[in-house]
Amino acid sequence: MRVFICEYVTSGGLRDKPLPETLLPAALQVRDALIRDLETLPGISTILAYDDRLPKPSEDSVPVGKGDDAWICWSGLAHEADVVWPVGPETGGVLARMVRLMNESAERLIASSPAAIDLVSSKLRTAQVLAQNFIPHVPTYTLDAVPADLKGDLITKPDDGAGSENMRAWPSREALPRTGRLVVQPFVHGTPVSLTVLVRPDGVTLLAANQLHLSHLVGVLSLTGVTVGAIDDTDGTLAVLAQKVVAAVPGLSGIIGIDVILSPSGPLVVEVNPRVTVAYAGLHAALGISPAAFLPELIRDGRPPAMPHLPRPRPVELDLR
Template sequence: MRDALLRNLAEMHQYEIVTLHDARLQPPALANRSIEVTSGQFNREFTEALATVDLVWLIAPETNGVLLKLSELCYASHDKGALFLGCGFDATLIGTSKTLCFEALQEAKIYTLPVYAGEDLVAGKHTELSSENISTWVAKPEDGAGCDGIELFDSMRDLTDWIKQDDRYLNYLAQPYQAGVAASFSMLCRNGKAWLLSCNKQHIVRDGNQFQLSGITINGMVAYWQRFETIARKIAKMLPDALGYVGVDVIVDTEHDHKIYVIEINPRLTTSYVGLEQALDYNPAKLILDCVLNDKFVMPNLAKKEVVISL
């Protein structure tokens, strides 16, 4: 994602690009300047860098609150002149918390999967869930990103035993497993409006009790464009401070009227961004910047090419 973004920004010949990089790694070749960061010094270096730039673009995961914490630093820097090219606090918080995301989607009348807190399972409230005839369960970190940390269980007892270990219940939740086609869509948001960029098929494979994302076909779900676009507009209305690029993970239940469940909202760049330039026949960084910076943004005509990303 970082390299794809840097390449797109460099192609615009409009900005001096400043990045940060781990001291153990080589600086990215496409940056005009890269600040070396040693262990334990990231927040200091990042905060100092914010004072020297006009625009700031984050690539960070929701895990352990990283995206939210860095976003808050960016909000604080706005008074000093650095404009944050990302979502507002509410959209970022809801995208970071699976529980808050579930509650917001439910209130907006968008199909999603129920969430059960780990504390409730440990407290013995799982007995009522056992009677729902759900055979397979998924445990997820409250603020996880992608497939990281997700575990699959074939019984409520196995799930409960696992979530009790090592105090996992403090940061894990449970959801019923939903069969179907794993998919996602990429969109632009501004002032409660949404513009769909691509409809993607995710190639997720089961590895024991875990899942792995092996690749993505950008526009592999283009047949669902109109339905995904409707959901995108509902999400943008639900999150009026969502700004710029947002990725949404869904499951399409092809066995039951192709019902679409929204699983996660990612208020940041996602892996799908890597294939967008080829799929759209357009520089996606330019598109996102135009959306964020232009009060009268108009979506240009874009291609809907199918592009495969292997991971």
């Protein structure tokens, strides 16, 4: 079985732009982890495209050079593959476009549905769906709808941003910017956590709860690292929360991320990532097994064995600086 790993940044999606220093380390770690995990499975080989400004990841990788159309290259490679695993940012509809393209070319995708991606790509719409389903979450507003009585530190971020992209902190409502496609959230004190969740037709499994490490420099918040498997969920609270979020957003599939704040009042959902996040890069080491082994798309008849009981993950540090 041939699997085309199409990670947007490393596969040439930004070939006509400078490579982003803030995104590249995480993108490389995720791509390389996917390659390692897939190639440990019997009968699996990988197909890769790569931005030719980066080192060649394997001998038969296909370069995307200056002037090349990465999307045409990817479509051709998807036709050659049995399975495609697209990974990209939600920003600007990139991930949804990737999935729609691959759906035209490949029989099997390891991906959420375009409808699910479109929904959770908007932090505002995600918060509205969570509220409709009585799931505790961080309140989210547009710039022109911030309540007058919202006091204290505030966070702004693009409505369709990925991860900590362009996330800023502000001391008050009065200090907020006046324009932009931004959402506003109150700054919630607590531990920032990313849940790595496996979504299959037969159920939802919390694979690891990971502590996020953020830097705060002159109002700019950045993700500097992740401790995969650092958070204990002995009582199952986070696993139940993950199940509720997946039930509220039909079409989520594969290995996804759910960002949460562990506040004094309990866990609050911040956003949903309909794809693997950077925590995936440490998941195999934390679990002691390739998480790709649990994906039905990689089983020829589409019916993987039942999920085993997983031991508590061993904490694994990822440095993104």
